[in-house]
Amino acid sequence: MHIPDGYLSPSTCAVLYGTSVPFWYIALRRVKKFLATRLVPLLSVVAALAFVIMMFNLPLPGGTTGHAVGVAIATIILGPWASILAISTALLIQAIFFGDGGITTLGANCFNMAIVGSLTAYAVYRVVAGHAPLTSSRRVVAAALAGYTAINAAAFCAAVEFGIQPLFFTDPNGAPLYAPYALSIAIPAMMIGHLTFAGLAELVLSAGVVAYFQRTNPSLLKLTAPGALPADEAMRPVPSQSTWSTVRPLGTALALLLVLTPLGILAAGTAWGEWNARDFFNPQAREKIAAASGNIAPPVQAPRGLERLYSVWTAPFPQYTPAFVRRPAVGYALSAMFGSGIIILVFLIAGSLAFRRRRQPSSAGSNVTATGDPTPIPTSRDPALPKGEG
Amino acid sequence: MNFVERTLAGFVNAMERALYAEELAKADGLLQRLDPRIKVIGILALVVAAAMAHKLWVIGAVFAIALILAVYSRVSPAILAKRVWLPVLLFTGIIALPAPLVISGREVWRLPWLDWPLTAQGLASASCLVTRVETAATLSVLLVLCTPWSRVLKALRVLGVPVVFVVILGMAYRYIFLLLESAHDMLESRRSRMVGELEGPERRRVAAASVGVLISKTLQMSGDVYGAMLARGFRGEVYVLDDFKTATLDWIMLTVFVALASGAFYCGR
Numbered sequence: 055m056h057i058p059d060g061y062l063s064p065s066t067c068a069v070l071y072g073t074s075v076p077f078w079y080i081a082l083r084r085v086k087k088f089l090a091t092r093l094v095p096l097l098s099v100v101a102a103l104a105f106v107i108m109m110f111n112l113p114l115p116g117g118t119t120g121h122a123v124g125v126a127i128a129t130i131i132l133g134p135w136a137s138i139l140a141i142s143t144a145l146l147i148q149a150i151f152f153g154d155g156g157i158t159t160l161g162a163n164c165f166n167m168a169i170v171g172s173l174t175a176y177a178v179y180r181v182v183a184g185h186a187p188l189t190s191s192r193r194v195v196a197a198a199l200a201g202y203t204a205i206n207a208a209a210f211c212a213a214v215e216f217g218i219q220p221l222f223f224t225d226p227n228g229a230p231l232y233a234p235y236a237l238s239i240a241i242p243a244m245m246i247g248h249l250t251f252a253g254l255a256e257l258v259l260s261a262g263v264v265a266y267f268q269r270t271n272p273s274l275l276k277l278t279a280p281g282a283l284p285a286d287e288a289m290r291p292v293p294s295q296s297t298w299s300t301v302r303p304l305g306t307a308l309a310l311l312l313v314l315t316p317l318g319i320l321a322a323g324t325a326w327g328e329w330n331a332r333d334f335f336n337p338q339a340r341e342k343i344a345a346a347s348g349n350i351a352p353p354v355q356a357p358r359g360l361e362r363l364y365s366v367w368t369a370p371f372p373q374y375t376p377a378f379v380r381r382p383a384v385g386y387a388l389s390a391m392f393g394s395g396i397i398i399l400v401f402l403i404a405g406s407l408a409f410r411r412r413r414q415p416s417s418a419g420s421n422v423t424a425t426g427d428p429t430p431i432p433t434s435r436d437p438a439l440p441k442g443e444g
Numbered sequence: 445m446n447f448v449e450r451t452l453a454g455f456v457n458a459m460e461r462a463l464y465a466e467e468l469a470k471a472d473g474l475l476q477r478l479d480p481r482i483k484v485i486g487i488l489a490l491v492v493a494a495a496m497a498h499k500l501w502v503i504g505a506v507f508a509i510a511l512i513l514a515v516y517s518r519v520s521p522a523i524l525a526k527r528v529w530l531p532v533l534l535f536t537g538i539i540a541l542p543a544p545l546v547i548s549g550r551e552v553w554r555l556p557w558l559d560w561p562l563t564a565q566g567l568a569s570a571s572c573l574v575t576r577v578e579t580a581a582t583l584s585v586l587l588v589l590c591t592p593w594s595r596v597l598k599a600l601r602v603l604g605v606p607v608v609f610v611v612i613l614g615m616a617y618r619y620i621f622l623l624l625e626s627a628h629d630m631l632e633s634r635r636s637r638m639v640g641e642l643e644g645p646e647r648r649r650v651a652a653a654s655v656g657v658l659i660s661k662t663l664q665m666s667g668d669v670y671g672a673m674l675a676r677g678f679r680g681e682v683y684v685l686d687d688f689k690t691a692t693l694d695w696i697m698l699t700v701f702v703a704l705a706s707g708a709f710y711c712g713r
Contacts, residue, residue, distance in 0.1 A: 058536070059580030060573060064495050082608075091680035092607065092670050098615030099666040105616070106623045107655055109458065111450040113647035119447045124655075143609075143616055150588055150596065151617075152461070153528065157488065157494050220547075225498055227549070229568035234543040262652020263659065271660060354536055394659075415695065 055205075055212060055252065056148065057163055059156030061233045062215055063223045070215070071161030078142065081135040088089045089136075097136065101143035104128055108144065112255045120255035125171035125208070126179065126201035127263045130278050134176040141168035162215055166208040175204035175260075178358070187283045188272040194265045201260030202253045206245070209252065213237075213244035247338060308394060315390040316383035331356040331364040445645060448635045459621065461527075468589045473517035475590035479694045480599035486701030487587045488603075493705040494579045497712025500572055506708050507579040510586060519589050531554050536577045540570035593617055598688070611682040620667075622674045627658055 060071075086093050107124035114120050128137040142164040149155040155163045182196035217237030220230035235243065267274045277283070326346045333339035334356035344351045356364075371392070375385035469476060475483060494506040514524055545555075549565030588596065597614050601607065631654060642650065 058577050060576035066477055094611055095670040096666045098612045099619050099662050102619035102623050103662040106627055109454045111447045112651050113447045153585055157584055227565055229565035231498055234569040258648050262648055263656045266653050266656035287470050411491035
């Protein structure tokens with residue numbers, strides 16, 4: 055993701071420096087207005103933090119590890135403008151100090167990761183998180199999606215920058231002078247890696263850190279959560295409504311559908327493949343099968359397997375028409391009522407079982423040691439590090 | 445090696461690199477003797493010239509200039525090979541490797557067994573990319589290895605970087621080491637208490653919690669730093685003391701840098 059010197063033409067670099075400058079200017083003005091004299095110490099320390107976070111090796115599903123940029127988490131805690139400045143500063147230090155990313159391509163790297171990354175992360179986080187309380191698990195999902203989308207948006211920008219190089223910059227013999235691959239190769243090559251590993255690293259970091267702050271210090275998530283509902287309000291039960299008023303719209307729609315089921319009789323022809331063994335001997339049914347199969351005549355004999363399994367189960371309402379009903383339309387409606395009734399009954403039983411289990415306090419979850427001591431045992435698996443650690 | 449050990453190794457490597465750079469910046473070499481502003485302008489001019497060159501031999505010539513500068517600045521080619529050339533060759537080399545097969549053009553050779561054609565245009569493009577990236581990376585590393593970081597930052601002002609950014613960069617650089625040390629100690633203490641292997645989700649939770657703790661500490665520290673700055677009379681304005689002096693050697697070298705960069709630009713068109 056950190057584009058080194060030499061991959062992009064100087065003119066592309068100049069354009070991306072030029073594109074980044076207004077964002078830096080706006081970011082500096084907005085952050086300065088907000089932070090006033092705190093700007094210098096806060097931004098310095100946070101830029102240092104962004105640099106260190108980029109060095110963390112994050113364990114990913116599948117046993118590998120990867121590095122994250124930390125753009126989504128910086129955006130969620132500091133807001134998009136401060137994040138743009140902090141990530142840009144960290145990228146500058148990385149470029150000069152570590153040689154990770156070039157000096158001429160710094161504008162491009164800042165544009166992709168700091169600017170596009172921060173603004174994408176902010177938009178996704180705000181849209182997905184909505185007004186959810188600070189401690190809601192929806193915010194963890196929002197952070198995960200923000201990180202994943204932001205890093206992929208940044209990678210896409212980098213891929214486009216790579217991919218346009220051979221279009222514009224070639225020598226007289228047609229050899230590309232900078233990144234050699236066209237968009238058709240550059241975009242899949244970049245995106246496959248980022249949609250899988252790099253995106254996952256960002257997802258793991260963003261979701262994990264937001265979940266950690268929800269447990270330890272939710273106030274750090276306040277800045278990018280205007281209008282977040284207080285946790286107690288979100289937990290407050292919805293004013294009780296009678297069961298009937300809740301299910302009335304559903305019930306009405308279901309009744310309407312039941313009445314309309316005989317419309318199925320109007321459908322012409324036969325449903326392809328829904329044949330039984332006897333149809334192969336019935337001339338009328340054979341005609342219908344042939345018509346539904348592109349006028350290819352069915353075999354003279356019913357397939358042996360079909361013949362054998364056909365009689366395993368005899369339905370009580372064959373062809374949606376119980377034996378005691380003469381009019382097919384009535385049979386259709388009756389069948390629909392019967393089928394829907396069974397489904398509703400199954401769900402009612404399952405619901406009542408689940409409700410009963412929830413009301414009974416489970417003894418299986420309590421952490422009682424062999425000595426009878428109910429205190430949880432601190433182990434190396436305890437994810438929460440004490441604050442004073444280190 | 446698990447993720448904690450890998451992260452720790454990364455931290456130690458970063459600190460080692462910084463110490464090595466600080467040591468080398470004190471050596472008595474050609475680049476070390478130059479005014480940082482001249483170095484920043486001169487080396488950036490060469491990087492831009494290498495980036496703009498359309499001919500392989502011109503990029504090779506700029507690379508040779510970088511090599512001569514390294515030798516006269518007491519930066520051993522072995523160090524450059526280990527820290528720059530090899531990693532860049534591995535990274536960019538792998539990226540450039542399929543280019544002779546993918547880029548269409550005049551066929552110069554066919555791979556035995558596979559019978560895939562290699563094109564002249566593809567080979568030219570791949571070698572151009574690798575040489576250019578190697579040259580730019582060597583020059584950038586030379587600038588950092590031969591100049592203390594604080595002076596590189598001050599010199600950035602000649603490029604029009606606002607003073608507030610110069611101060612932020614300087615402070616950020618200092619706090620990087622404090623935070624690296626803090627994160628290192630935190631993970632080291634974690635490692636010393638871990639017995640056996642953690643499962644995937646637990647590993648991720650530990651990593652996220654470590655980053656979370658570091659963020660909390662950092663935000664708290666920024667408040668402390670701000671308080672300390674206020675106590676020392678900070679009112680929001682920042683000043684940088686410029687103590688740069690140019691000597692005859694600086695002007696001679698500036699002329700040499702400009703001449704070389706202009707020559708490379710002219711020949712490389």
